Amino acid sequence: MPRSGPGVYSLPANYEAVDGEDAFAAQHNDPLEDLEADANTPRPVVAGGTGEGTVIGGHDALNTKGNTVASAATINLDTATGAFVDISGTTTITAVTLADGKQRRARATGAFQITASANLIVNGSTSVNYTAVAGDLLFFEGYSSSVVRVWVIGRTAPNVLPAFGSSLQALRVNNAGTALEFASLTTNGTLVATTSGTAIDFTGIPAGVKRILVSLVGVSTSGSSALLLQIGDSGGVVTTGYAGGVFTSAADAAATSGWQLVSVSSGAIRHGTIALTLVNAATNTWACFGAMFDTGASVGGVTAGTRALSGALDRIRLTAANGTDTFDLGSMNIQYQY
Numbered sequence: 001m002p003r004s005g006p007g008v009y010s011l012p013a014n015y016e017a018v019d020g021e022d023a024f025a026a027q028h029n030d031p032l033e034d035l036e037a038d039a040n041t042p043r044p045v046v047a048g049g050t051g052e053g054t055v056i057g058g059h060d061a062l063n064t065k066g067n068t069v070a071s072a073a074t075i076n077l078d079t080a081t082g083a084f085v086d087i088s089g090t091t092t093i094t095a096v097t098l099a100d101g102k103q104r105r106a107r108a109t110g111a112f113q114i115t116a117s118a119n120l121i122v123n124g125s126t127s128v129n130y131t132a133v134a135g136d137l138l139f140f141e142g143y144s145s146s147v148v149r150v151w152v153i154g155r156t157a158p159n160v161l162p163a164f165g166s167s168l169q170a171l172r173v174n175n176a177g178t179a180l181e182f183a184s185l186t187t188n189g190t191l192v193a194t195t196s197g198t199a200i201d202f203t204g205i206p207a208g209v210k211r212i213l214v215s216l217v218g219v220s221t222s223g224s225s226a227l228l229l230q231i232g233d234s235g236g237v238v239t240t241g242y243a244g245g246v247f248t249s250a251a252d253a254a255a256t257s258g259w260q261l262v263s264v265s266s267g268a269i270r271h272g273t274i275a276l277t278l279v280n281a282a283t284n285t286w287a288c289f290g291a292m293f294d295t296g297a298s299v300g301g302v303t304a305g306t307r308a309l310s311g312a313l314d315r316i317r318l319t320a321a322n323g324t325d326t327f328d329l330g331s332m333n334i335q336y337q338y
Helices: 025-039 055-062
Strands: 074-076 084-088 095-097 103-108 112-114 120-122 130-132 137-142 148-154 169-173 180-184 186-188 199-203 211-221 227-233 243-248 252-254 270-280 285-294 299-308 315-320 327-337
Touching (some): 211 315
Parallel strands (some): 120 148
Antiparallel strands (some): 169 180, 186 327, 227 315, 243 299, 285 299
């Protein structure tokens, strides 16, 4: 069969008949025999075939591994020498050249970031980047307007589900965004007796908390100074700059050194719950709203206000405005939600 190494077919040298000359059998028979053999032999890729005689063989022939592509700011997969390539190196990829309708599969052999954008959509996102590690499998799809989508179809690190949680826990992504975990949607703090000291602190509140309930049960102090609820971050409890106040059935009062709770009279016994809600995570701004009732003086009140922090909230304090009255009755606790 007169096909060259690349699979190009050529007619025999003596195939052409010339007017007025004798035609020999070989001139007629050889080309026909070649064409018969070609029609019954797997055609090479250059002739529109796969060079294989089975479905799986044809699939494999068209999905060959090409030369390694080095990671770079822009990689060109249009010029890849195979449907499957390795991508080496550690350079961040910010753009991919791949014509509309074309597809490529790739295997990372180094650790490199793929930066998501309007023209390089990573796992369906235009803003969430992905850092590939050696062994990860990637799938690229070319779209119109120079848009390329890339999907992570296989990760070296296994997606392992955590062990079963306990009753009423839910499956969620951890605070670091790196793994799945079972956790309670609501976490109760440790009940604290408010029977001594000038301040009651709750510290170690985890990052990612978005709502906190502060509950008081029969809390009283030794004096008549107003009780303040204060918040803080890793820099400490914030004692200035609060916006808000308290509205009571007896009188109204604004406060800037904390969110004031109901009653300023001696012998006040406070019951109720204050809710703190994260309003703006970018500025760590929290809003406060809740109600208290003083069973000693039969006075009720509503507290409301806001305060921004310099970092993530991680502590809460209950204290008297004058800083010297001591707690002598009751208990309090917090409950937080993500």
